[in-house]
Amino acid sequence: MNITVLGAGAMGSLFGGLLGETGALVTLIDVNDAHLEAICSDGLRLETDHGDRRVAGLRALRPEAATSAADLLIVFTKSMHTTAALAGVKHLIGENTRVLSLQNGLGNVEKIQEFVPIERILIGMTTWPADMVAPGHVRSHGEGAIKLWSANGAQCASIDDCVTALNAAGLHCTADPTVWVSIWEKVAFNAALNSICAVTGCTVDQLDLVPDGREIALSVAREVIAVAQATGVAADAERPVRNIEHAIAHHRGHKPSMLQDVQAGRPTEVEGINGAVVAAGTRVGVRAPCTELMLTLVRLIERRQRA
Numbered sequence: 001m002n003i004t005v006l007g008a009g010a011m012g013s014l015f016g017g018l019l020g021e022t023g024a025l026v027t028l029i030d031v032n033d034a035h036l037e038a039i040c041s042d043g044l045r046l047e048t049d050h051g052d053r054r055v056a057g058l059r060a061l062r063p064e065a066a067t068s069a070a071d072l073l074i075v076f077t078k079s080m081h082t083t084a085a086l087a088g089v090k091h092l093i094g095e096n097t098r099v100l101s102l103q104n105g106l107g108n109v110e111k112i113q114e115f116v117p118i119e120r121i122l123i124g125m126t127t128w129p130a131d132m133v134a135p136g137h138v139r140s141h142g143e144g145a146i147k148l149w150s151a152n153g154a155q156c157a158s159i160d161d162c163v164t165a166l167n168a169a170g171l172h173c174t175a176d177p178t179v180w181v182s183i184w185e186k187v188a189f190n191a192a193l194n195s196i197c198a199v200t201g202c203t204v205d206q207l208d209l210v211p212d213g214r215e216i217a218l219s220v221a222r223e224v225i226a227v228a229q230a231t232g233v234a235a236d237a238e239r240p241v242r243n244i245e246h247a248i249a250h251h252r253g254h255k256p257s258m259l260q261d262v263q264a265g266r267p268t269e270v271e272g273i274n275g276a277v278v279a280a281g282t283r284v285g286v287r288a289p290c291t292e293l294m295l296t297l298v299r300l301i302e303r304r305q306r307a
Contacts, residue, residue: 001024001025001072001073001161002027002068003070003071003073003074003165004068004070004072004073004089004182005026005029005076006025006029006074006077006085007029007075007077007078007085008032008035008036008060009030009132011076011130012074013035013044013049014041014130015076015128015166015171016028016058017044017046017055017058018046018093018169018171019140019165019207019284020055020058021055023167024165026058026059026063027058027059027060027066027070028044028060029062029066029089029092030060030062031062032065033062033127035135035136036061036062038134038135039136039263040060042054042095043058044060044136044137045059045137046135046138046140047133047137047140048140049141049142049143049155063085063088063089064088065274066091066092066271067092069093069097070092070093070097071096071097072097072098073089073093073097074099074100074102075099075100075102075103076103077103077109078269078272079103079105079106079111079271079273080271082108083111086111086114086115087285091248093115094103096120097120097262098121098158099115099116099121099122100121100123100124100126101121101122101124104272105187105269105276106183106184106187106276107276108272109151112151114185119150119152119156120158121150121151122150122151122158122159122162123145123148123178123179123180124146124152124183125146125148125179125183126144127144127145128136128140128144128145128169129141129142142266143172145168145172145173145206146166146171147173147174147176147179148173148174148175148176148179149175149179151232157267160175171216178234181228181233181234182237184224184225184228184233187224188220188224188228188237189240189244189273190256190273191221191224191257191273191291192216192218193207193217193247193256194257194259194268194269195217195258195274195295196213196220196306197255198256198259198262198268198298199301200213201259202259203251203253204247204248204251204255205249205251205254207248208249209249214244214245216240217244218286220290221240221244222237222241223281223287223288223289224277224291226268226275226286226288227281227284230284231280233249235259258298262301262302265305270294270295270298270299274291274294274295275295277291278291278292284298
């Protein structure tokens with residue numbers, strides 16, 4: 001299978017490297033020149049529970065340098081970059097290309113539909129961890145999984161093809177017609193921990209320094225699930241609540257990506273996470289005041305940094 005990974009950050013590189021080890025023809029697309037050059041020069045260094053090794057044979061290119069149409073295009077860009085990133089690789093989207101979004105947040109399918117018919121779009125959620133250690137070096141310790149299904153809800157051969165390829169790479173993928181439940185529950189987790197840590201500068205475990213820190217996080221998660229349920233998604237508030245409590249207790253020193261972006265002066269994904277939840281709540285008449293407050297505070301931080 002000819003697989004192109006759009007957005008070769010930590011997650012995209014992890015997936016690309018593991019797929020490359022199965023013999024798939026993998027192209028990593030990114031605009032981080034130092035990362036691309038390191039992969040082309042020395043291979044991708046993967047540090048996982050299965051060892052520390054280098055994966056050779058990956059093509060690592062800027063969008064304009066890639067030429068081969070993909071059988072499967074896996075999108076890992078941040079949600080606010082989806083449209084621009086796909087516009088940059090539209091020459092790689094052939095008549096039979098399938099596109100799989102494993103991105104955070106909501107609204108990605110609608111953006112991908114500008115370039116690909118919905119019957120060729122797959123949507124998924126992953127819990128795999130990954131960190132960029134240095135250019136050409138990605139670390140992932142601990143287990144993860146993937147759930148995916150077609151964006152239009154129909155059974156199709158592309159689902160089985162994707163599941164087979166991802167499982168061959170050891171990525172623990174399951175075809176799940178109720179994937180939107182998992183997507184919304186992950187949004188609840190991210191809307192809580194990412195935004196609160198971004199605003200406060202706290203690591204995840206530091207949210208327990210005062211009792212109300214944990215309670216605010218749980219309030220956000222419950223609001224998100226209430227919005228999901230009002231839109232017809234049978235999400236369960238108890239799962240993200242348990243995951244948040246576990247993260248606060250065990251993810252010591254962890255900085256969520258939104259906090260990392262704020263500290264680096266980069267735009268965050270808050271619009272695709274908290275912002276999308278608030279917008280969906282408005283459409284179905286469900287208020288999410290804590291979620292909206294975190295959205296406003298992160299927006300203020302971003303505007304201040306740009307100013």
